[in-house]
Amino acid sequence: MPEGHTLHGLARDQSQRFAGKRVQVTSPQGTFATGAALVDGQELDDVTAHGKHLFASFGERIVHVHLGLFGKYTAGTGDPPEPRGALRMRWVVDGYWTDLRGATACAVLTRPEVAAIVARLGPDPLRPRPNGRAAYARIARSRAPVAGLLMDQSVLSGVGNVYRAEILFRHRVPPYLPGRDLSEDRWRALWADLVTLMRAGLRTGRIVTTRPLDRSRPRGNVSSEDAHYVYRRTGRPCRVCRTPIAMQLLQGRKLYWCLTCQA
DNA sequence: GCAAAATGTCAAG
DNA sequence: TTGACCTTTTGCA
Numbered sequence: 001m002p003e004g005h006t007l008h009g010l011a012r013d014q015s016q017r018f019a020g021k022r023v024q025v026t027s028p029q030g031t032f033a034t035g036a037a038l039v040d041g042q043e044l045d046d047v048t049a050h051g052k053h054l055f056a057s058f059g060e061r062i063v064h065v066h067l068g069l070f071g072k073y074t075a076g077t078g079d080p081p082e083p084r085g086a087l088r089m090r091w092v093v094d095g096y097w098t099d100l101r102g103a104t105a106c107a108v109l110t111r112p113e114v115a116a117i118v119a120r121l122g123p124d125p126l127r128p129r130p131n132g133r134a135a136y137a138r139i140a141r142s143r144a145p146v147a148g149l150l151m152d153q154s155v156l157s158g159v160g161n162v163y164r165a166e167i168l169f170r171h172r173v174p175p176y177l178p179g180r181d182l183s184e185d186r187w188r189a190l191w192a193d194l195v196t197l198m199r200a201g202l203r204t205g206r207i208v209t210t211r212p213l214d215r216s217r218p219r220g221n222v223s224s225e226d227a228h229y230v231y232r233r234t235g236r237p238c239r240v241c242r243t244p245i246a247m248q249l250l251q252g253r254k255l256y257w258c259l260t261c262q263a
Numbered sequence: 264g265c266a267a268a269a270t271g272t273c274a275a276g
Numbered sequence: 277t278t279g280a281c282c283t284t285t286t287g288c289a
Binding site: 067068069070071072085086088101102103104105251252 | 278279282283
Binding site: 264265266267268269271272273274275276 | 282289
């Protein structure tokens with residue numbers, strides 16, 4: 001389930017479990033065998049996330065992982081299980097293991113190569129001291145629909161299809177509004193909300209947009225039915241006005257919105 | 264047993 | 277704009 005909060009959570013957890021230790025790195029599936037051999041047995045410095053990219057530093061060699069749409073990590077304590085399926089990369093230290101499957105990218109890079117990837121990314125709401133001004137500079141001079149701009153990782157990074165749909169609904173922004181017609185005030189509110197929402201996602205490990213700001217109530221038990229306003233709710237009544245939620249492909253991705261609330 | 268779908272990105276035309 | 281790619285899970289025959 002890879003939007004930015006997932007990657008930042010992985011960076012935090014993997015740093016906690018593996019940093020400062022010599023990690024046994026293997027590729028049972030074989031497609032990452034050469035890369036794995038380069039860092040196998042080396043000490044891990046830390047794991048960081050930028051947008052949806054994950055970087056694990058072993059000295060000057062950095063393992064870059066991008067989960068893409070299907071990539072997934074599993075992890076556990078004790079001895080690792082028998083490798084099953086297409087197991088791209090496995091990390092093992094005493095007492096912990098983690099497995100990677102299905103990633104779009106998994107490669108050993110140099111520092112300049114990492115810097116080049118990070119340089120292409122727009123501001124990430126989950127980095128320390130988030131600042132969305134650079135993103136607005138791009139949005140404010142674009143005629144493209146704001147729904148597309150929010151998914152463009154060079155404009156801002158970490159937002160995916162769920163946060164995109166939900167943040168537009170929460171601010172009643174019509175998805176096809178040209179970027180340059182979005183006022184700066186509206187952008188500021190939207191960005192601040194993204195920071196709050198994604199931090200909540202990082203804390204809880206899931207995306208709940210319907211009641212994340214109410215700190216007085218426990219929010220552990222929001223059913224998946226109730227977690228979103230519009231995402232994957234095509235044809236079902238809007239939670240605010242009862243209009244059936246609309247869905248359309250935009251640049252090959254499913255876009256969900258309320259025709260009335262976001263008119 | 265097979266198709267479809269899934270929170271993503273890139274390159275070809 | 278379209279298709280290719282990465283893998284697992286779910287649902288329908």
